[in-house]
Amino acid sequence: xxxxxxxxxxxxxxxxxxxxxxxxxxxxxxxxxxxxxxxxxxxxxxxxxxxxxxxxxxxxxxxxxxxxxxxxxxxxxxxxxxxxxxxxxxxxxxxxxxxxxxxxxxxxxxxxxxxxxxxxxxxxxxxxxxxxxxxxxxxxxxxxxxxxxxxxxxxxxxxxxxxxxxxxxxxxxxxxxxxxxxxxxxxxxxxxxxxxxxxxxxxxxxxxxxxxxxxxxxxxxxxxxxx
Amino acid sequence: xxxxxxxxxxxxxxxxxxxxxxxxxxxxxxxxxxxxxxxxxxxxxxxxxxxxxxxxxxxxxxxxxxxxxxxxxxxxxxxxxxxxxxxxxxxxxxxxxxxxxxxxxxxxxxxxxxxxxxxxxxxxxxxxxxxxxxxxxxxxxxxxxxxxxxxxxxxxxxxxxxxxxxxxxxxxxxxxxxxxxxxxxxxxxxxxxxxxxxxxxxxxxxxxxxxxxxxxxxxxxxxxxxxxxxxxxxxxxxxxxxxxxxxxxxxxxxxxxxxxxxxxxxxxxxxxxxxxxxxxxxxxxxxxxxxxxxxxxxxxxxxxxxxxxxxxxxxxxxxxxxxxxxxxxxxxxxxxxxxxxxxxxxxxxxxxxxxxxxxxxxxxxxxxxxxxxxxxxxxxxxxxxxxxxxxxxxxxxxxxxxxxxxxxxxxxxxxxxxxx
Numbered sequence: 001x002x003x004x005x006x007x008x009x010x011x012x013x014x015x016x017x018x019x020x021x022x023x024x025x026x027x028x029x030x031x032x033x034x035x036x037x038x039x040x041x042x043x044x045x046x047x048x049x050x051x052x053x054x055x056x057x058x059x060x061x062x063x064x065x066x067x068x069x070x071x072x073x074x075x076x077x078x079x080x081x082x083x084x085x086x087x088x089x090x091x092x093x094x095x096x097x098x099x100x101x102x103x104x105x106x107x108x109x110x111x112x113x114x115x116x117x118x119x120x121x122x123x124x125x126x127x128x129x130x131x132x133x134x135x136x137x138x139x140x141x142x143x144x145x146x147x148x149x150x151x152x153x154x155x156x157x158x159x160x161x162x163x164x165x166x167x168x169x170x171x172x173x174x175x176x177x178x179x180x181x182x183x184x185x186x187x188x189x190x191x192x193x194x195x196x197x198x199x200x201x202x203x204x205x206x207x208x209x210x211x212x213x214x215x216x217x218x219x220x221x222x223x224x225x226x227x
Numbered sequence: 228x229x230x231x232x233x234x235x236x237x238x239x240x241x242x243x244x245x246x247x248x249x250x251x252x253x254x255x256x257x258x259x260x261x262x263x264x265x266x267x268x269x270x271x272x273x274x275x276x277x278x279x280x281x282x283x284x285x286x287x288x289x290x291x292x293x294x295x296x297x298x299x300x301x302x303x304x305x306x307x308x309x310x311x312x313x314x315x316x317x318x319x320x321x322x323x324x325x326x327x328x329x330x331x332x333x334x335x336x337x338x339x340x341x342x343x344x345x346x347x348x349x350x351x352x353x354x355x356x357x358x359x360x361x362x363x364x365x366x367x368x369x370x371x372x373x374x375x376x377x378x379x380x381x382x383x384x385x386x387x388x389x390x391x392x393x394x395x396x397x398x399x400x401x402x403x404x405x406x407x408x409x410x411x412x413x414x415x416x417x418x419x420x421x422x423x424x425x426x427x428x429x430x431x432x433x434x435x436x437x438x439x440x441x442x443x444x445x446x447x448x449x450x451x452x453x454x455x456x457x458x459x460x461x462x463x464x465x466x467x468x469x470x471x472x473x474x475x476x477x478x479x480x481x482x483x484x485x486x487x488x489x490x491x492x493x494x495x496x497x498x499x500x501x502x503x504x505x506x507x508x509x510x511x512x513x514x515x516x517x518x519x520x521x522x523x524x525x526x527x528x529x530x531x532x533x534x535x536x537x538x539x540x541x542x543x544x545x546x547x548x549x550x551x552x553x554x555x556x557x558x559x560x561x562x563x564x565x566x567x568x569x570x571x572x573x574x575x576x577x578x579x580x581x582x583x584x585x586x587x588x589x590x591x592x593x594x595x596x597x598x599x600x601x602x603x604x605x606x607x608x609x610x611x612x613x614x615x616x617x618x619x620x621x622x623x624x625x626x627x628x629x630x631x632x633x634x635x636x637x638x639x640x641x642x643x644x645x646x647x
Contacts, residue, residue, distance in 0.1 A: 009453050015460030022467075080452045102456035102490055105463045153528070168466045172487050179525070191528050216473050217480040218466055 001116060002043070005029040006036040006050040006062060007078070016049065019105040020112065022167075033057030040066055045073050046119070047112050050095075052079040052086055060089060067094045074115035078103065104173035110163040129162045130224055131208055143208035153178055154199045161212070161222035170219040196220060230388065235381045242373050250369075254362060261354040262329070266312055269331040269347050272297070276345055281338045296328075298346040306342030309334040317348060327351040390414030394423055401430065403437050404503060441503060448497040455490045462486065495616035498556070499603075502623045507550040515554070515584055516544045519577055522558045526566055534572040543581040547647055549628050557624045560617040561586040561643055568641070576640070585644035593641075597634050618643075 003025045007013040013029040020027040030036050033056045040048070040062070048066065052059035063075055075095040079086055087098045096118075097111050117125045117136065127134040133142045139155060141148040150158065160177050161169070171189045178192070200212050213221045228236075276289055276299060289297040310333045319326040331347040394411050401409050409430040411423040462483050465471075471479070501507065523530070523537060530537060547554070565575045565588035573589035593600070601622040603615065621643075625632045631646045 009457065011457045012453065012460055015457070015464055018464055019460075019467075080449070080456075101452055102459050105460055170463070170466070170483060172483070173463075191532065194528075194532070215466075216476050218476050218483075 001025045001047075002045045003027045003112065004036070004039055004043075004045045004048045006031075006033075006048065006054065006059060008032060008051060008054050015105065016108065019109060023109060023113075025112075031055075033059075033062065036062050037065055040069065040071065040073075044071075046116050047074040047076065049076045049078055049108070049112070052077060052090070060086075060093065063090065063093050063095055072119065074112075074119050076108070076111055076115065078108070104170070104176060106160070106164040106167060106169050106173050107177055109167075110160050110177070113163045127159070127162055129165060130211075132158070132162070132203070134159065134162070143203055143206040146206040148202055148206055150199070150202065153195055154202070157195050157199055161220075164222070166221070166223045168215050168219055168221050172219075174219065192220075231381060231384050234384060235377055238380055239373070239377050242376070246369055246373065250362070250366065253365065254358070257358050257361060261358060265329045265349055265351070265354065266331075269312060269329060269349055272347055273331055273333055273345060276347075277333070277335070277337075280343055295350060296346075296348040298344075298348075300344045302342035302344070304342050305336035305340050306334045306344070308336070314351070315348070319350065319352075322352075327355065387416065390416060390419040391422075394419065394426065398426065403430075403434055408434055441500060444496060445500040445504065448493050448500060451489075451493050452497070455486065455493060458486050459490065492616070495620060498620055499616070499623050502553065502620070502627055505627065507553050507627075510548050510550050512546045513549055513551060513554045514544065514546050515558070516541050516579055518554055518558045519562075519579065519584070522555070522562050523577075525559070526562055529566050530575070533566065533569060535566065535569055535575055536573075537575045537577065539577045539579075541577075541579040543579060545579060545581050545584075547628075553624050553627070557621055557645075560621045561645075564588075564617055564621075564643075565641075574640075583644055583646040585642050587640050587642040589639055590641050592636060592639075597636070600634055601632070 001024070003020055005013055005016055005020075005027060007016065007029065008031050010031060013031065017027045017029050028039065030039055033054045036050070036054075039045075048062075050059040050062050054062075059077060059079070063077075066073055066075065076097045076099060077086070077090040077095045078099045078101060079090075080101040090098055096115050099108060099111060114136075117127070125136060127136065131144045134140070136159070141150055141155065141158065156178055157174070160174065171192055174192050175189065178195070196212055200210055204210055209224070211222050211224055213223060215221055272289070276297070279289075280299070280301070289299070310331075312329065312331045315328050315330040316325050317328050318324070319328075328348040328350050331345070331349075333345040334342065336342050390412070393414075397409070397411050409427055411427055413420060413423070462479060466476070466479055466483075519539075519541075562575070565586050568590045569575065569588045570590055574587075575589075576585075576587040578585045578587070601618050603619045622632060624630075625645060628647065633644045633646070635642045635644070
């Protein structure tokens with residue numbers, strides 16, 4: 001899977017690239033508009049992450065160029081400008097998703113995965129993690145072949161976990177994923193705990209393995225390995 | 228009290244006092260003049276009578292000569308000289324009642340060594356009547372003059388103060404965040420022009436300071452975004468390391484929490500400056516009931532978790548013309564505020580009317596002054612994690628749409644009401 005990141009902030013580009021590379025994506029980063037145009041003309045990407053404000057142009061123009069090339073690439077806009085206009089404009093000209101800075105890396109990762117999954121023509125876009133099998137279109141989850149009844153939040157949480165498997169997810173990242181960033185509440189962490197407890201219980205009731213680990217003071221990790 | 232009322236009233240009061248005092252003096256003077264006149268007549272009559280007594284032994288009937296009562300008594304013995312004039316009250320046969328008279332009394336001895344007394348009574352009726360008529364006439368003229376002067380004064384003052392009231396009106400309607408500086412209309416009165424110039428200069432300075440502050444706020448929040456994003460991303464990479472021990476995780480966690488707070492704070496400030504800059508200019512008809520319900524659904528778990536009972540009373544499904552994002556932020560902040568400051572097993576009451584909506588919640592009484600409720604960074608002690616910008620943002624939104632927000636606390640129920 002090839003990803004192109006267009007982000008003028010070098011350090012941020014570095015972080016994103018590093019995070020995504022661990023997912024075995026081939027992630028290239030360019031720092032400006034000209035390089036971006038050059039890259040999209042030369043190569044095919046599965047997903048492009050583009051910042052709207054670039055030193056020598058607009059990210060929106062990169063999207064227009066992509067659409068002009070009749071590219072099927074998935075596009076995620078990342079922008080510091082949390083303005084609805086940008087969002088509407090971006091989505092109108094063909095972007096698939098929009099993320100406001102500052103965002104959590106696991107969130108970006110989950111969005112990238114979701115887009116790639118939706119765009120894959122491999123026939124099936126199911127998510128498989130050991131004994132857990134998810135059909136995103138039907139929102140169906142099975143553990144060891146047993147159907148699992150989850151609430152919307154538990155389902156979202158499970159997808160988020162699996163998208164970021166073997167990664168430490170902070171409580172903030174989980175809270176923001178489940179409730180959005182207007183949830184300015186310390187007690188949302190209690191709900192994360194409740195949801196995780198319920199999810200864990202439901203999976204184990206179907207003889208599934210307990211993959212959720214608590215990382216002291218930090219958050220949680222969804223992992224099949226013992227540590 | 229209005230300036231005009233005040234000056235007119237003072238004017239009237241002073242005029243009346245002056246009128247009464249000068250009236251009394253005038254009356255006194257008039258009275259004295261008349262008295263002197265009467266006394267002179269009395270003395271002339273007396274001289275005539277005395278002359279007659281000295282010239283002859285007979286005493287003619289002077290009463291029919293002078294037309295008023297004269298009483299002359301001739302004594303056989305000489306009499307010591309004595310003379311006075313005074314006011315006296317006597318029964319007047321013509322009138323049939325008591326009336327004032329000027330009374331002259333003389334005792335003396337005539338040339339032929341006979342004593343005599345003369346009493347002349349001159350009625351004051353005529354002169355009193357005359358005085359009364361003069362006083363009434365003068366009073367009428369004075370009252371007419373008084374009202375004329377007060378009215379003219381009022382009329383002139385009203386015209387003169389027009390530019391002043393116009394300036395006050397302009398000032399009252401001026402808002403520092405509107406897009407043009409304060410301009411006041413020129414008047415033909417020098418002092419008012421000076422006042423206007425001073426006000427314009429002052430407001431220009433204040434406006435410039437305000438714009439600078441706003442710009443700084445906006446730039447600072449905007450420029451902070453990237454460093455915050457970098458810190459967050461680096462921390463997220465850092466915690467993925469397998470070799471971190473508990474102590475290190477604790478440190479990172481603390482940094483993480485602080486960064487999250489800075490980030491939220493920054494987002495709040497950025498939002499405020501965007502609202503102030505009217506960057507949410509696109510408006511549409513917003514169905515408030517729908518947004519309220521959607522927001523409640525969003526917070527459903529939190530409400531259930533805290534055992535809060537929500538009652539809805541939508542008497543009118545009003546729609547408001549505003550920006551959708553701002554409407555959502557407004558409702559979200561109000562409801563999350565009502566949840567956050569609620570008590571366990573408390574209540575939230577939502578009311579929606581045609582011209583207002585309100586969010587009420589049970590909760591402990593405010594420890595701070597309700598007047599500070601909407602100020603930035605005013606947060607309650609029991610929620611140290613809250614950034615303290617929620618209600619400030621709510622207020623900014625209400626200001627933008629000229630809505631009115633009021634806070635009341637009654638029977639343990641905090642109510643924030645927004646009227647549009």
